[in-house]
Amino acid sequence: MFKDLKNFLSDRWISGYKGKNDNRNYKYSKGSSAIREEFQLIAKWIPRGSKVLDLGCGDGSLLELLAKKGVTGEGMEISKSGVKVCLSKGIKVTLGRIDERLPFKNKQFNFAICNVTLQMVMYPEILLREMKRIAKKQIFTFPNFAFLPNRIDLLLDGKMPRVMIPGYKWYSTGHIHQLSISDFEEFCKENGISIIAYKHIYPGSSFQLTKKLSLGTKWMKRYPNLFASMAVFMTTT
Numbered sequence: 001m002f003k004d005l006k007n008f009l010s011d012r013w014i015s016g017y018k019g020k021n022d023n024r025n026y027k028y029s030k031g032s033s034a035i036r037e038e039f040q041l042i043a044k045w046i047p048r049g050s051k052v053l054d055l056g057c058g059d060g061s062l063l064e065l066l067a068k069k070g071v072t073g074e075g076m077e078i079s080k081s082g083v084k085v086c087l088s089k090g091i092k093v094t095l096g097r098i099d100e101r102l103p104f105k106n107k108q109f110n111f112a113i114c115n116v117t118l119q120m121v122m123y124p125e126i127l128l129r130e131m132k133r134i135a136k137k138q139i140f141t142f143p144n145f146a147f148l149p150n151r152i153d154l155l156l157d158g159k160m161p162r163v164m165i166p167g168y169k170w171y172s173t174g175h176i177h178q179l180s181i182s183d184f185e186e187f188c189k190e191n192g193i194s195i196i197a198y199k200h201i202y203p204g205s206s207f208q209l210t211k212k213l214s215l216g217t218k219w220m221k222r223y224p225n226l227f228a229s230m231a232v233f234m235t236t237t
Contacts, residue, residue, distance in 0.1 A: 025174075026081070035037065045139065051111075054074070055131065056077060060091040066126040070203070078096065104134040110137065112135035116230075122176070138234070139235075142184070142231055145180050151226075173182060199232040200230070202220055203227075
């Protein structure tokens with residue numbers, strides 16, 4: 001059984017991403033754009049007319065989607081190529097780090113978003129503190145490091161799990177503060193942050209491992225820290 005699981009992990013989660021070697025400095029090309037599963041979940045939470053700041057906005061793909069909904073957005077990004085692409089799209093953007101004092105006023109925004117970037121900053125606690133300061137509500141998304149295939153990969157190989165850093169090595173990834181759903185919930189509790197909404201992204205019925213174990217999606221939702229591959233949280237203070 002263990003051999004089957006190891007082969008599954010290799011074929012389904014790792015092999016398809018070979019060829020990457022470093023993601024600590026993202027480089028975006030002209031016209032770069034992306035469609036991610038969590039974008040629609042985030043968009044549903046943000047009413048038309050809201051003012052939004054996307055921290056770690058990349059090429060501005062999420063801000064483009066929100067703009068179509070009537071949301072006024074701007075971004076902040078550490079990658080110069082990302083900033084360049086955003087500007088070419090007409091998106092207001094600031095170049096800089098997001099895990100230090102931010103150049104924005106208290107409660108300047110209705111929402112501050114950090115999409116799949118929380119685990120990549122040096123000082124996540126400062127990022128969360130600043131998001132609380134500049135926005136009435138905060139939205140976070142991050143890969144769930146406690147995801148079952150991650151646990152199995154560590155168990156079988158005894159090395160840094162590769163599922164959440166596909167194609168990279170432990171030393172060549174920008175994912176420096178891996179966290180789980182339980183870690184985030186615990187942090188919020190300890191720091192007086194109220195979770196007001198959440199969504200978990202699951203691999204779904206097409207996930208081969210759940211078929212083998214005869215686990216349905218409804219059953220999986222009872223244990224998100226084990227079966228969810230990504231978390232989406234909205235918080236306030």
